[in-house]
Amino acid sequence: MAETTNSVSRSRKLGPEERAAALRSMREREVDVLVIGGGIVGTGAALDAVTRGLRVGLIEARDFASGTSSRSSKLIHGGIRYLEQLNFGLVREALIERGLLLQRIAPHLAKPVRFLYPLETPLVERAYIGAGMALYDVFSYTGFMKPGVPLHRHLTKKQVLKQIPSLDPDAFVGGLTYYDAQVDDARYVAELARTASFYGAHVASRVRAEGFLKVGERVVGVQAHDYETGEQFEIRAKQVVNATGVWTGETQAMVGERGEFKVRASKGVHLVVPRDRFHSEMGLILRTEKSVLFVIPWGRHWIIGTTDTDWDLDKAHPAATAADIDYILDHVNSVLATKLTRADVEGVYAGLRPLLAAGDGSSTANLSREHHVSHTVPGLVLVAGGKWTTYRVMAKDAIDEAVSAMDGKVPESCTDQIPLLGATGYRAAWNKRAKIARAFGVHKARVEHLLNRYGVLTDELLDMLRADPSLAEPLPGADDYLGVEVRYACTHEGALHLDDVLTRRTRISIESWDRGVKAAPVAARIMADALGWDEARIEKEVNHYNKRVAAELASQELPDDASADRARLEAPDIVPLSALPTGDTVGTRPEPAAR
Numbered sequence: 331m332a333e334t335t336n337s338v339s340r341s342r343k344l345g346p347e348e349r350a351a352a353l354r355s356m357r358e359r360e361v362d363v364l365v366i367g368g369g370i371v372g373t374g375a376a377l378d379a380v381t382r383g384l385r386v387g388l389i390e391a392r393d394f395a396s397g398t399s400s401r402s403s404k405l406i407h408g409g410i411r412y413l414e415q416l417n418f419g420l421v422r423e424a425l426i427e428r429g430l431l432l433q434r435i436a437p438h439l440a441k442p443v444r445f446l447y448p449l450e451t452p453l454v455e456r457a458y459i460g461a462g463m464a465l466y467d468v469f470s471y472t473g474f475m476k477p478g479v480p481l482h483r484h485l486t487k488k489q490v491l492k493q494i495p496s497l498d499p500d501a502f503v504g505g506l507t508y509y510d511a512q513v514d515d516a517r518y519v520a521e522l523a524r525t526a527s528f529y530g531a532h533v534a535s536r537v538r539a540e541g542f543l544k545v546g547e548r549v550v551g552v553q554a555h556d557y558e559t560g561e562q563f564e565i566r567a568k569q570v571v572n573a574t575g576v577w578t579g580e581t582q583a584m585v586g587e588r589g590e591f592k593v594r595a596s597k598g599v600h601l602v603v604p605r606d607r608f609h610s611e612m613g614l615i616l617r618t619e620k621s622v623l624f625v626i627p628w629g630r631h632w633i634i635g636t637t638d639t640d641w642d643l644d645k646a647h648p649a650a651t652a653a654d655i656d657y658i659l660d661h662v663n664s665v666l667a668t669k670l671t672r673a674d675v676e677g678v679y680a681g682l683r684p685l686l687a688a689g690d691g692s693s694t695a696n697l698s699r700e701h702h703v704s705h706t707v708p709g710l711v712l713v714a715g716g717k718w719t720t721y722r723v724m725a726k727d728a729i730d731e732a733v734s735a736m737d738g739k740v741p742e743s744c745t746d747q748i749p750l751l752g753a754t755g756y757r758a759a760w761n762k763r764a765k766i767a768r769a770f771g772v773h774k775a776r777v778e779h780l781l782n783r784y785g786v787l788t789d790e791l792l793d794m795l796r797a798d799p800s801l802a803e804p805l806p807g808a809d810d811y812l813g814v815e816v817r818y819a820c821t822h823e824g825a826l827h828l829d830d831v832l833t834r835r836t837r838i839s840i841e842s843w844d845r846g847v848k849a850a851p852v853a854a855r856i857m858a859d860a861l862g863w864d865e866a867r868i869e870k871e872v873n874h875y876n877k878r879v880a881a882e883l884a885s886q887e888l889p890d891d892a893s894a895d896r897a898r899l900e901a902p903d904i905v906p907l908s909a910l911p912t913g914d915t916v917g918t919r920p921e922p923a924a925r
Contacts, residue, residue, distance in 0.1 A: 342751060342787070344524045344533060344824040346861065352387070352532035353556060356565045361387040361532070363732055364552065364567035366539045366581065368392075369399035370515070370718055372573035373522040374725030374745070376531045379571075381748055382729065382741045386531040387565060389554060391538035391907060393830045394523050397646070398575050399718065400516035400834050401681025403600065403624055403636055406431055406440055406719045407510035408469065410615070411622050413462045420700055421466070424719045426473035432511050433478045435722075435749055436518065438756040438785030442479045443512045443627060444612040446494060448502035448665060456504065460484060463508050479509035496608035501665040507612060512626060515718065516834035517783060520823045521750045528751055535824055538907060542570070542585050542710070549585060549709035557905045558826065569732040572712045573725075575684040576645050585707055592687040593714050595645060597891075599654040600635030602677030602840045607632070608666055616661060623661045629810065631676070631841055634662050641682055641891065646903065649885040649894035650680040677840030678886055686715040703727045705735065722746070752785025759786050770795065772802065779810065784818075791818050801856070807848035808838040816853045820860035827904055828854050828871040829878065845879040870904075877901040 356364075363379040365372045368390025376388040390396075408425035409417075431440040447463075449455050463482035470477035483506065490505045491497065527533045536557045543551040543564060551566035574581045578593045605627070613632075614625035626633040637654050655678065663669040686702055701716030701724045713728040726743040733740040759766070760781055767774040770792045780788040794814050795802050801814035819825035819835035831853055833839040838846040854868045863871070881901035885894040 342524070342528055342790075343822045344520075344527050345821045346826075348527065349534050349824065352527070352534045353537065355532045356387045356389075356534075356554075357563050359385075360551075360566040360568065361385045362568050362736070363387070363571060363729065364389070364565055364569070365571045365573055366552065367573035367575065367577075368394040368519070368523060368533075368535055369397055369573065369575055370395065370519050370522070370721040371399075371575070371713060371716065371724050371728070372571075373519055373526060373533075374721045375571050375573055375713070375728050376533065377522060377526040377529065377748070378722075378725045378729045378743050378745050379732070380526055380529045380531040381744055382733070384733075384740065386526070387567065388523070388526065388531055388533045389537040389539060389552075389565070390535045391557075392646070392903065392905075393535050393826070393834060394824060395516040395519035395834055397577075398681050398684060399519050401598070401600075401648075401679050402515045402718050403598070403626065404512050404515050404628070404633060405443075405510055405624065405626065406513055408466060408719070409717065410462065410466055410508070410510075413465060417700075418465075418469070420717075420720075422469040422472055423723060424717060425466070425470040425477065427720050427722060428479075428511055429470065429473055429475050429477045430722070430746055431513070431719075433475060434747075434753075435745075436513070436521070436753050438752050438782060439518050439521065439750070440511050440513045441782070442509050444507055444509050445615045445624075446485070446490065446610075446612050447506045447508070447615050448490065448497065449504045449506070450502060452503050456484065456506070459506055463506055466508065479511065482506055482508035493612060494610040494614075496610060496667055497665055498667045512628075514783070514837065516837070518750075520835060521752060523824060524822070525748070525750045533824075536826060536905060539581070539584075544585070547708060549707055557907065568709070568736060570710050571728050571732055572710060573728065575714070576682045578684065578712065578714045582706065582712065585710060593684045594687040595641045595648075595682040596685050597639050597641035597648050597654075597680055597682055598636035599650040599658065599678065599680045600633050601655060601658050601675050602628070602679075603632050603634065603670060603674045604676060605630045605632060607670060607674050608668065614662075614665070616665060618661050623658065625662060629841075634658055638683075639891075643891060643895040644899055645682060646907075647895075647898050648680040648682050649882070649888075649891065649898040650678045651885070651891060651894045652887055652889055654680070655886060676843050677845065678882070679840050684714055684716075701727070703731050705731055708735070750785075752787040754786065756781070756785045759788070766792070776812065780815075783815075787822075790822065791815065794818065805838065805849040805852055807844050808836070808842045808846065810841070811836045811838060811849075813852070813856050816856040817860050820857050825857070826861070828857060828875050829904065831857065832875065839879070845882070847876055847879055850875045874901070874904045 362384040364387040365376045380386040406428045408421040467481045485505045487504045538555045539552040540555050541553040542549045555562050576595045616623040703713045706712050711732045716724045763777045767777045791814050805811050819831045825831045832846040850872045854871050878901040881898050885897040888894045
């Protein structure tokens with residue numbers, strides 16, 4: 331669709347100009363729905379609202395997916411362990427969403443992945459786990475489309491060893507295999523934000539809600555702070571949706587409300603190791619004393635995790651400890667013939683799950699993964715809890731609640747029918763990837779890499795390469811990524827800082843041995859050309875990134891959360907956020923005159 335102001339859509343780009351236009355529009359005119367939070371649920375809510383015909387704004391205090399939404403296990407799954415908790419409704423809902431993502435919404439980003447469940451005892455365990463996997467398969471067929479993955483299978487010990495020769499033969503007696511799906515979580519959120527913008531939402535990162543505007547007891551907007559320019563301004567809205575995840579309590583405090591429920595932060599740590607450290611044709615799911623441990627194929631790497639422990643320290647930068655790393659290594663080594671060591675770990679990341687608290691001191695591993703939506707005060711909708719996989723349902727429920735308080739009839743959600751940008755035509759483009767490679771003089775493997783990250787939007791990156799062939803060079807220490815991807819992140823995907831690119835638009839910070847230190851100066855110069863940085867800004871961005879890497883590495887050598895947190899905080903955000911104000915007087919305004 332043409333990118334004109336007369337179009338029913340805005341733009342396929344989410345660059346600096348589009349950000350400025352979005353902020354200008356939100357300042358000048360009231361929106362129907364303002365979403366606070368640019369993670370998976372917030373961006374999903376923005377897309378849901380705007381595709382119902384509403385005027386929508388979305389603000390995020392840091393970068394899109396900078397919190398929980400970029401630090402998951404990168405799985406789209408029903409949660410097979412929830413069957414044991416008899417949470418059948420959650421599993422069924424998640425499996426239906428899995429099928430939607432694989433086949434309609436994001437086939438370029440979501441891919442099937444096969445897992446082995448190794449059996450430690452014969453007969454009874456096989457029958458018990460097999461029954462659960464059969465039920466998992468049944469639930470995946472109860473939606474309005476096929477699941478898009480094969481059914482589970484039983485394997486003998488000999489069959490398991492043939493497909494995973496690196497397993498310790500004494501650690502299992504056989505196995506079962508089943509399928510789920512995986513996704514680059516941060517990339518998905520960036521595409522979701524772009525898609526919302528394409529349909530007309532006004533989207534801006536690095537803008538923080540620092541207080542609510544109130545008329546009497548009703549919330550009518552927020553006091554916003556643009557941390558890129560320092561500007562402070564008001565955004566008025568008929569309804570505000572709070573989708574801030576683990577920060578729900580802090581945001582809620584700005585209206586002086588205790589809220590109907592509490593959110594507890596659970597820390598999950600993952601390790602990244604090279605794919606050649608052990609040989610397997612599929613991933614693994616292992617039982618632990620607390621939960622389960624996944625070993626997930628991830629390109630030329632394995633992702634291994636996760637932990638599940640309480641976290642009550644800095645929420646922006648949860649730190650992995652030496653104990654977390656050792657816990658994961660000990661559990662995965664229990665089934666490997668050749669054991670992994672700390673020397674095999676090339677990347678580590680930690681994220682926080684926003685779990686609905688039970689209020690009884692329950693372990694975070696036992697807390698519900700269901701979500702909750704409430705109208706805590708007039709004009710303010712809160713959505714919290716849930717799973718990454720079911721973000722679309724969470725977003726729908728939040729916007730349903732918001733529109734229930736609006737005058738006039740608002741259409742129902744239609745996001746189950748809306749592919750993300752890059753999805754439509756993906757399979758046809760994949761089938762002709764060899765022709766595309768020849769036409770642009772690029773290796774077929776590079777085209778495959780781009781198609782699986784950008785879908786049919788790959789054409790836009792290839793056009794950039796044609797205009798500037800130097801961008802075809804891979805980044806130092808991160809051969810999987812090309813310079814053009816850095817430039818595209820700035821011009822089309824809302825990246826404003828070096829950390830945005832190396833940590834979220836690409837996954838260089840966890841996939842390279844040096845955590846992206848070699849790539850940083852080269853990437854910064856490409857960004858400088860796209861964003862107009864001078865030498866001082868380039869130096870600042872690179873130095874900050876290097877300090878962040880050093881702080882993370884230091885924290886991972888420490889034994890406990892408190893010491894690891896102190897070490898990680900030695901490298902603050904490049905754009906530090908001031909403390910949130912609290913109290914019910916924040917942003918309170920007198921009753922306006924009728925208009």
